Amino acid sequence: MKKAASIYDVARESGVSVFTVSAVVNNKSHVGKALREKVEAAIRKLNYRPNLIARSLAKQRTHTIGMIVPDIGNPFFPSVVRGTEDAAQRHGYNLLLCNSDDSLEKEEKAIELLLSKRVDGILLTKAAEDFHPSIRQMIKQVNIPFVLVMRTYPKLTRDAVITDDYHGAYEAVSHLARAGRKRIALISGPLKVSNAKERWQGFVDALKAEGLPFEQDLVIEGDYRMESGYRAGHSLFSRRPDGIYVANYLMTVGLLKAAEEMGLRCPEDFGLVSFDDYPWLGIFRPRLTTVELPKHQLGSEAAELLIRRITGDTSKPVLIKLQPELRIRESCGFALHVSAGPDEKPLV
Amino acid sequence: MKKAASIYDVARESGVSVFTVSAVVNNKSHVGKALREKVEAAIRKLNYRPNLIARSLAKQRTHTIGMIVPDIGNPFFPSVVRGTEDAAQRHGYNLLLCNSDDSLEKEEKAIELLLSKRVDGILLTKAAEDFHPSIRQMIKQVNIPFVLVMRTYPKLTRDAVITDDYHGAYEAVSHLARAGRKRIALISGPLKVSNAKERWQGFVDALKAEGLPFEQDLVIEGDYRMESGYRAGHSLFSRRPDGIYVANYLMTVGLLKAAEEMGLRCPEDFGLVSFDDYPWLGIFRPRLTTVELPKHQLGSEAAELLIRRITGDTSKPVLIKLQPELRIRESCGFALHVSAGPDEKPLV
DNA sequence: TTGTAGGCGTTATCAA
DNA sequence: TTGATAACGCCTACAA
Numbered sequence: 001m002k003k004a005a006s007i008y009d010v011a012r013e014s015g016v017s018v019f020t021v022s023a024v025v026n027n028k029s030h031v032g033k034a035l036r037e038k039v040e041a042a043i044r045k046l047n048y049r050p051n052l053i054a055r056s057l058a059k060q061r062t063h064t065i066g067m068i069v070p071d072i073g074n075p076f077f078p079s080v081v082r083g084t085e086d087a088a089q090r091h092g093y094n095l096l097l098c099n100s101d102d103s104l105e106k107e108e109k110a111i112e113l114l115l116s117k118r119v120d121g122i123l124l125t126k127a128a129e130d131f132h133p134s135i136r137q138m139i140k141q142v143n144i145p146f147v148l149v150m151r152t153y154p155k156l157t158r159d160a161v162i163t164d165d166y167h168g169a170y171e172a173v174s175h176l177a178r179a180g181r182k183r184i185a186l187i188s189g190p191l192k193v194s195n196a197k198e199r200w201q202g203f204v205d206a207l208k209a210e211g212l213p214f215e216q217d218l219v220i221e222g223d224y225r226m227e228s229g230y231r232a233g234h235s236l237f238s239r240r241p242d243g244i245y246v247a248n249y250l251m252t253v254g255l256l257k258a259a260e261e262m263g264l265r266c267p268e269d270f271g272l273v274s275f276d277d278y279p280w281l282g283i284f285r286p287r288l289t290t291v292e293l294p295k296h297q298l299g300s301e302a303a304e305l306l307i308r309r310i311t312g313d314t315s316k317p318v319l320i321k322l323q324p325e326l327r328i329r330e331s332c333g334f335a336l337h338v339s340a341g342p343d344e345k346p347l348v
Numbered sequence: 349m350k351k352a353a354s355i356y357d358v359a360r361e362s363g364v365s366v367f368t369v370s371a372v373v374n375n376k377s378h379v380g381k382a383l384r385e386k387v388e389a390a391i392r393k394l395n396y397r398p399n400l401i402a403r404s405l406a407k408q409r410t411h412t413i414g415m416i417v418p419d420i421g422n423p424f425f426p427s428v429v430r431g432t433e434d435a436a437q438r439h440g441y442n443l444l445l446c447n448s449d450d451s452l453e454k455e456e457k458a459i460e461l462l463l464s465k466r467v468d469g470i471l472l473t474k475a476a477e478d479f480h481p482s483i484r485q486m487i488k489q490v491n492i493p494f495v496l497v498m499r500t501y502p503k504l505t506r507d508a509v510i511t512d513d514y515h516g517a518y519e520a521v522s523h524l525a526r527a528g529r530k531r532i533a534l535i536s537g538p539l540k541v542s543n544a545k546e547r548w549q550g551f552v553d554a555l556k557a558e559g560l561p562f563e564q565d566l567v568i569e570g571d572y573r574m575e576s577g578y579r580a581g582h583s584l585f586s587r588r589p590d591g592i593y594v595a596n597y598l599m600t601v602g603l604l605k606a607a608e609e610m611g612l613r614c615p616e617d618f619g620l621v622s623f624d625d626y627p628w629l630g631i632f633r634p635r636l637t638t639v640e641l642p643k644h645q646l647g648s649e650a651a652e653l654l655i656r657r658i659t660g661d662t663s664k665p666v667l668i669k670l671q672p673e674l675r676i677r678e679s680c681g682f683a684l685h686v687s688a689g690p691d692e693k694p695l696v
Numbered sequence: 697t698t699g700t701a702g703g704c705g706t707t708a709t710c711a712a
Numbered sequence: 713t714t715g716a717t718a719a720c721g722c723c724t725a726c727a728a
Contacts, residue, residue, distance in 0.1 A: 004490060006705055017715045022707065030713055047489060052464045053410065054705030056401050057720050064444075064465075073430040073644075075423060082421040085447055094461065096412075097445045099433055113442065116400045117412075141395060142352060226627060253628045260631065279574060280601045283608065284632030296421075354721055365699045370723065378697060402721035405704050 005046035014042035025050055056118065064094045065306060066114035067123040069149075070102045074224070074250060076276055076295065077125075080149065083299025084123060091307050093120070102190075102223070104129040111135060121145040121306045126153040128192035145309035149302045152194040152319070159309065161302040161320040165195045168291040168324035169202025170209075172245045172273040175289065177210035179332035181243025181271045185218040187232045187255060189247045196224075199247045199275070222247070226254040233258025243271040243332070249278065252288070271332035287329035294322050353394035362390035373398055404466065412442045413654060414462035415471040417497075418450045422572070422598060424624055424643065425473075428497065431647025432471060439655050441468070450538075450571070452477040459483060469493040469654045474501040476540035493657035497650045500542045500667070507657065509650040509668040513543045516639040516672035517550025518557075520593045520621040523637065525558035527680035529591025529619045533566040535580045535603060537595045544572075547595045547623070570595070574602040581606025591619040591680070597626065600636070619680035635677035642670050 007025070011018045016035055023031045024039045031039075042048070056062040065088055069077045085095050096119060098110035107127045112135070114122055121144055131139070139146070139156070148160035176184050186203045189196030200219070207214050218241050222228030229251025236244070237259065246252040252274040259266060266272050266286045274281075277292035301320055355373070359366045364383055371379045372387045379387075390396070404410040413436055417425045433443050444467060446458035455475045460483070462470055469492050479487070487494070487504070496508035524532050534551045537544030548567070555562050566589050570576030577599025584592070585607065594600040600622040607614060614620050614634045622629075625640035649668055 007707095008705080018706085019708090019715060020713090023714090026707090032713065035714085047486065049460070049464050049486075051405075051466060051705050053401060053404050053466045054720090055707075057399075057405050057704090057722090058706040058708080060720075062401065071430065072420070072426045072433070075426070078420045078423070078426045081445070082419065082447060085420070085445065094465065095445050097429070097433065097443050099430060099437075112397070113400075116397050117442065118399060118401045138395065138397075253631055256631045280632075283601055283604045284628075284634070286632070355723095356721080366722080367699060367724080368697090371698090374723090380697065383698085399721050402704090403723075405706090406721080406723040408704075 004051070005048045006051070007048075009046055010039065010042045010048050013046055014038040060118075062118050062120055063092055064096055064117070064119045065121045065123060065303070065310075066096045066098065066110075066117075066119040068098045068100050068107060068110050068114075069125050070127070070224075071099050072097065073099075075278065076249065076293075079295035080299035080302075083296035083301075084303040085299075086296075087300040087303035087307070091303075093303075093307060100125075100127050102127045104131075108132065108135050111139070115139075115142050115144070119144070120310045121147070123147055123149050123302050123306055124153075125149045126151050126193075128190050130155060145306055147302050147306045147309070149298065150195060159305055159317050159319070161298060161305060161322065162195065163293045163298065163322045163324050165198035165324070166202040166205075168275065168293070168326075169199040169245065169247070170206040171202075171324070171326045172275070172289075172291050173203050173206035174210060175326060175328065176243040176245060176271050176273055176332055177206070177212060179243070179271050181332070182212060183215065183218065183241045184212060184243040184245060185215075185236055185239075185241035186220070187229060187236070187244065187246045187251050188219060188221050189224045189251075191221055196221075196247060203245060222251050224248050224250060226250045229254025230258050234262070237262050237264055237270075241270060244273075246272065246274045249274055249276045249290075267331050267333040273332065277327055282327075282329065286331045288331045289329045290327050292325045292327050294324075298322060352399070353396045354399070355396075357394055358387065358390045358396050361394055362386040408466075410466050410468055411440055412444055412465070412467045413469050413471060413651070413658075414444045414446065414458075414465075414467040416446045416448050416455060416458050416462075417473050418475070418572075419447050420445065421447075423626065424597065424641075427643035428647035431644035431649075432651040433647075434644075435648040435651035435655070439651075441651075441655060448473075448475050450475045452479075456480065456483045459487070463487075463490050463492070467492070468658045469495070471495055471497050471650050471654055472501075473497045474499050474541075476538050478503060493654055495650050495654045495657070497646065498543060505665060507653055507665050507667070509646060509653060509670070510543065511641045511646065511670045511672050513546035513672070514550040514553075516623065516641070516674075517547040517593065517595070518554045519550075519672070519674045520623065520637075520639050521551050521554035522558060523674060523676065524591040524593060524619050524621055524680055525554070525560060527591070527619050529680070530560060531563065531566065531589045532560060532591040532593065533563075533584055533587075533589035534568070535577060535584070535592065535594045535599050536567060536569050537572045537599075539569055544569075544595060551593060570599050572596050572598060574598045577602025578606050582610070585610050585612055585618075589618060592621075594620065594622045597622055597624045597638075615679050615681040621680065625675055630675075630677065634679045636679045637677045638675050640673045640675050642672075646670060 007018050007021050010021045024036050088095050100107040104127050146158050152160045188200050220232040222232050233255040274288050274290045277290040281288045355366050355369050358369045372384050436443050448455040452475050494506050500508045536548050568580040570580050581603040622636050622638045625638040629636045
């Protein structure tokens with residue numbers, strides 16, 4: 001097997017210069033009809049495909065965007081990634097995907113690699129800790145656009161697209177209160193992460209607004225993983241909260257596992273509002289009341305913004321804040337039938 | 349802001365040739381200590397990072413693998429992708445991710461793009477229809493390794509890593525039969541897809557082995573999406589099956605939605621075995637009995653195999669078949685407590 | 697051990 | 713409208 005045809009081969013085959021070939025490949029207008037047809041014939045004959053690596057080197061543009069998420073295995077992220085892939089696709093960009101496991105080390109390694117591969121921009125869901133100075137400097141230096149996804153990171157003041165987590169949490173806790181819950185607990189994400197802080201604040205403020213006490217030992221800091229929800233459950237239930245707001249789905253699953261082991265039932269023994277909704281949560285029992293986050297949109301808006309930056313939009317940094325939506329089901333002790341109203345999206 | 353330092357800048361700064369710089373960057377052994385240190389100093393000073401695009405062009409290797417899945421938003425795939433990313437990572441490869449939505453058109457477009465971007469190999473979960481001849485020829489021509497994931501595709505006889513779907517389906521249906529179900533239905537994936545065919549065959553053979561009738565109008569062909577499960581449910585339940593085997597999770601969710609709308613309960617009105625397990629299925633009710641597929645392993649083994657091919661392994665094509673595992677819970681009408689035995693993985 | 701020079705496949709500049 | 717030819721940044725014979 002011989003190697004793929006290059007632009008030179010096409011030029012030779014059709015008896016024109018590489019310039020002309022390049023012009024027809026990129027269909028610039030200035031090529032005579034006769035030549036164009038000869039070139040096109042040669043392209044077909046040789047089965048020529050432009051080498052995008054070479055093109056990237058010459059144009060200093062890869063049409064690739066890097067995306068770093070904590071873990072694509074966390075059911076929250078696939079939809080986000082899908083959203084960005086869809087948008088990227090539409091604009092002729094590809095996605096290089098990395099997982100950081102919320103580890104600074106992996107994150108920085110991923111960034112270095114993406115920069116070395118000369119991606120045109122990066123979508124980042126920042127891990128908790130601060131960048132090392134060297135990385136920060138490197139980022140500043142290469143000067144490609146970043147947009148933060150789901151989590152802000154002030155040290156690198158830039159574009160971000162997030163959800164209104166404060167508001168979502170506030171709604172969640174208010175709902176718990178309206179359902180008559182008095183001792184409301186929080187299982188939080190890592191407080192170093194911006195959205196966990198927001199959700200925490202929403203929890204605190206809603207409590208206050210409802211005239212409910214804030215009990216320090218009713219808030220537990222998890223790490224958004226299932227196991228931390230499980231552990232949180234075990235230590236939390238001994239304190240008998242009658243309502244719990246859990247800051248993400250995976251921790252909710254862990255929590256429910258713990259509840260079951262301790263013989264506690266939802267909503268009979270405790271009310272629950274979880275963050276982040278999934279189609280199947282309306283099907284299985286207990287039917288979880290959740291705060292839905294527009295995951296797909298999150299990803300696509302981030303991608304759109306990033307691509308705008310890549311293509312030269314230099315307007316001032318923006319913070320896009322998407323609105324969550326409380327989906328009332330049955331995990332707080334009563335089925336509110338308004339949830340079947342026109343606002344509810346059909347499952348399928 | 350000036351552009352990034354190149355190998356030439358480093359060479360000039362340290363007063364050596366680009367050859368030497370290249371040698372230390374790739375730490376070849378032949379560089380004298382004195383020079384090496386000078387070069388390293390210059391690298392640090394200029395904050396030099398090799399341009400991997402240029403390297404790829406020169407070496408004809410991108411250290412990137414392309415992966416095409418139907419939909420990363422389908423909860424089945426994230427773990428697979430995570431598995432391949434982990435393996436790729438370990439070997440210094442990156443992942444370019446594409447979604448095909450099981451559409452031949454999108455799939456072929458993705459392949460063309462990946463080939464043009466000169467990925468070193470491709471991981472493919474093939475859409476149902478056959479490649480067009482031109483694509484097939486193109487693939488043959490570029491001659492980069494493909495490994496098929498989850499689905500085989502005989503027309504392109506190559507490496508594949510799949511799960512033993514026949515066996516999994518057989519087990520599922522046998523379990524339904526052991527639970528006393530007599531009229532067992534199947535909600536299948538698209539029969540043009542290899543694994544759907546396998547699961548169908550496992551269903552048929554298990555029925556026969558159990559001495560149960562095969563009723564044609566108790567099998568419905570879906571497309572692995574939620575909505576098709578929902579529709580299948582609506583048309584199926586009027587025929588009153590007492591057991592259902594559903595070939596994937598998303599269709600199960602749709603089916604359960606339909607069941608609810610028709611006032612049918614699982615397992616009281618029908619037994620259910622679903623394919624493909626998730627941590628939360630052991631938590632919510634009904635507790636689904638499922639056939640777990642080793643998703644992460646699927647992805648990592650595929651990546652390992654692909655990378656072996658990329659790096660020159662020319663041994664004959666292999667078909668890696670991973671074993672599924674029946675996880676007995678309660679959706680067939682009785683809780684078999686063997687499921688709590690040593691075989692069961694802890695949730696967290 | 698180190699340097700020189702050509703090649704990787706495009707695009708882009710500048711003439712013609 | 714076309715054609716040479718120099719980048720793009722790195723690797724790698726081949727020489728020294």
